[in-house]
Amino acid sequence: MSRQLKAGERIVGTEALHGGISAEMRRLTIRARDGGTRDLVLRTFVDVEHAEDSLNREAGALTLLPGTGVPAPGLVAVDPTAAHCEYPSLLMTHLAGRTVLDDEGLETRVPLLARQLVAIHALRPANRPGKYVALTTADTVVVPQGAHTAAWAAAIDVIREPAPPYAGRFLHRDFHPGNVLFDVAPPGQDGTRITGVVDWAATSWGPTDLDVAHCSTNLALLHGPAWGSRFAEAYEEAGGVLAADAGERLYWRVRDALAFSEEVRAVSRPWREAGRTELTTRAVEERLDAYVTALMDAPRRRTPGSAPSG
Structure with a gap:
């Protein structure tokens, strides 16, 4: 993570995101020197078969989608073979909004x-x-x-x-x-x-x-x-x-x-x-x-x- 942060930035908060099946998801809050914050999302595949292929597919899609009009996270970094992380992982931008599973609406x-x-x-x-x-x-x-x-x-x-x-x-x-x-x-x-x-x-x-x-x-x-x-x-x-x-x-x-x-x-x-x-x-x-x-x-x-x- 430290390699992906800008000068003076540091991680000040983490939050587990629920709802997924195959991966662990965490929202990371990043604070800059001027006090401003931004969020990133870390996707981690723990003991998942074909993790390398899945992360390569996702990285390829996130590279393709900017400018297409399809709203998707932006790719920050990917480590499909766990060369730098404990497990195969992908880092992306955080999107506003929420999942809605209710019958209403x-x-x-x-x-x-x-x-x-x-x-x-x-x-x-x-x-x-x-x-x-x-x-x-x-x-x-x-x-x-x-x-x-x-x-x-x-x-x-x-x-x-x-x-x-x-x-x-x-x-x-x-x-x-x-x-x-x-x-x-x-x-x-x-x-x-x-x-x-x-x-x-x-x-x-x-x-x-x-x-x-x-x-x-x-x-x-x-x-x-x-x-x-x-x-x-x-x-x-x-x-x-x-x-x-x-x-x-x-x-x-x-x-x-x-x-x-x-x-x-x-x-x-x-x-x-x-x-x-x-x-x-x-x-x-x-x-x-x-x-x-x-x-x-x-x-x-x-x-x-x-x-x-x-």
């Missing part, structure tokens, strides 16, 4: 989230990030206790099929309300806006459907299954382009939803820490079951083995 925030994701997908980097990682397989899905067995069996069959063809785009790959900062207007007033998008460690190249599916699943688990479908609609209303074939759309939505089955406990914990105490592991499993069932009940599956269009 969701009707306003969903279109903002959708427009922000469309803007991210519009980026055309000179150097593409690595291909997306699927995160689950048909053999690793964990069916929740008491789940609708037939719906889950059908969903698992969907992801046994080869991935549909797609037009590659720049993906955040972990875009959801927990990684978006808001400046929320007072009740009854307009002006709620996004002030930042954080956690670019999974930046990838892949189908827009996958990013939309990931945010949709998060919204379904946070606020109810209907919000998963609503986000996909909002994304298209904002000018985003998804797969033309309904079966292809289903593939990506199901693949992302089933990936959550393997990490419900890890996902729900930070939500409870953020104040959503009712979202117990069991409650989130029930919402995931309802969402997967709703996806499979919708008249959008293509026949297994048929050639996808597009």
